[in-house]
Amino acid sequence: xxxxxxxxxxxxxxxxxxxxxxxxxxxxxxxxxxxxxxxxxxxxxxxxxxxxxxxxxxxxxxxxxxxxxxxxxxxxxxxxxxxxxxxxxxxxxxxxxxxxxxxxxxxxxxxxxxxxxxxxxxxxxxxxxxxxxxxxxxxxxxxxxxxxxxxxxxxxxxxxxxxxxxxxxxxxxxxxxxxxxxxxxxxxxxxxxxxxxxxxxxxxxxxxxxxxxxxxxxxxxxxxxxxxxxxxxxxxxxxxxxxxxxxxxxxxxxxxxxxxxxxxxxxxxxxxxxxxxxxxxxxxxxxxxxxxx
Numbered sequence: 001x002x003x004x005x006x007x008x009x010x011x012x013x014x015x016x017x018x019x020x021x022x023x024x025x026x027x028x029x030x031x032x033x034x035x036x037x038x039x040x041x042x043x044x045x046x047x048x049x050x051x052x053x054x055x056x057x058x059x060x061x062x063x064x065x066x067x068x069x070x071x072x073x074x075x076x077x078x079x080x081x082x083x084x085x086x087x088x089x090x091x092x093x094x095x096x097x098x099x100x101x102x103x104x105x106x107x108x109x110x111x112x113x114x115x116x117x118x119x120x121x122x123x124x125x126x127x128x129x130x131x132x133x134x135x136x137x138x139x140x141x142x143x144x145x146x147x148x149x150x151x152x153x154x155x156x157x158x159x160x161x162x163x164x165x166x167x168x169x170x171x172x173x174x175x176x177x178x179x180x181x182x183x184x185x186x187x188x189x190x191x192x193x194x195x196x197x198x199x200x201x202x203x204x205x206x207x208x209x210x211x212x213x214x215x216x217x218x219x220x221x222x223x224x225x226x227x228x229x230x231x232x233x234x235x236x237x238x239x240x241x242x243x244x245x246x247x248x249x250x251x252x253x254x255x256x257x258x259x260x261x262x263x264x265x266x267x268x269x270x271x272x273x274x275x276x277x278x279x280x281x282x283x284x285x286x287x288x289x290x291x292x293x
Contacts, residue, residue: 003127006122011031012117018075018076021098026096027094027095055248059073065244074100076101080111087116090127129285131282132253132254156258157170165219180242184238186229188213189240244270248273
């Protein structure tokens, strides 16, 4: 666990295509000073407007997590946000020349690799945490997100799909940069062939391809290379949750348990989280012994 704020050591650049828009985009991640947070900057628009990566800026969760401010949007931010959270990056400037993030291979692997290769620097300014004091729960139609007090960030993610390749899967993650890099960042988004064909027919998912995620047919994975992990589906849902919950703006010291959730329900939980301010407090932690005592 890191107790002081961190940022990327030097700028990194990558290019790709937006999975929904099909538009080419170049992305640059730059270091930022303490207390800056994560901000996305649209370099293709006059005056280079920025949008902070915060819960209150979420404007759409139908197909991805989209943030916006004053008519400026940035779409599909969850994979990069997961990389920032998984590597404990508190401050960064993300410049892009289109409105949608590049999908890359459908995972957070490329973002995570770029950040790790650039290096991470730590400032002498303490990180602030959301410290969970009482459980917070949101349950509806078989979906649920709950957070419980814990001395560390822990995430238990469960999914249940009526498909022979998926069914019920659960993954338990405790905050660790190496585990995130090795076991979560490479898990790809997934979709079903009939949905892929539907989206294409109506001009959606213009940037989607076999190289931008897992495509599943009735009883098999269409991608020639198959799965990277036997439970890659729930690992990717874990990745999405890490990215979505990072929009709280500060790391959580708590155990989050999710069941059959997605971007929209995660966002609904964030609303509930802020509605129950009596269940948490914020503050710095200078060392682990201080916290647990």
